[in-house]
Amino acid sequence: MATTPEVLVLPDGRMDRKNASKYLGNAPKTLAQWAVKGVGPRFIKRGRVWYFKEDLDHWLKAGAATSTAAARAMEAVQ
Incomplete structure (x- = not known):
């Protein structure tokens, strides 16, 4: 059974x-x-780079509908 890594989320939602x-x-390099x-x-x-849990959740949900082909097309444009 896989274990879930412990993630420290500050009271304001920052990580x-x-x-x-x-x-x-x-x-982290990715x-x-x-x-x-x-x-x-x-x-x-x-001073340091911070991510908000809310933004990470939004980003994950937005990417859920993206296909591999669409992701490659976006990379080609950039």
């Missing part, structure tokens, strides 16, 4: 990149690369 990557199931390309979830930078 650092390490915890956001655990929440999404990606590597989130950093997405941020550079402008294709990942919304984040803020206040």
Whole structure:
């Protein structure tokens, strides 16, 4: 049985990149690369990079309807 990684979410809903990557199931480096390309979830930078759980959930739901072909087409445009 797989265990769910513990994710630290601050009282205001913020997560650092390490915890956001655990929440999404990606590597922190992947989130950093997405941020550079402008294709990942919304984040803020206040000394450190922060993600809000609400934004991660929205990003996940919005991407659920995207096909692999559509994702490749978006990459080609960028």
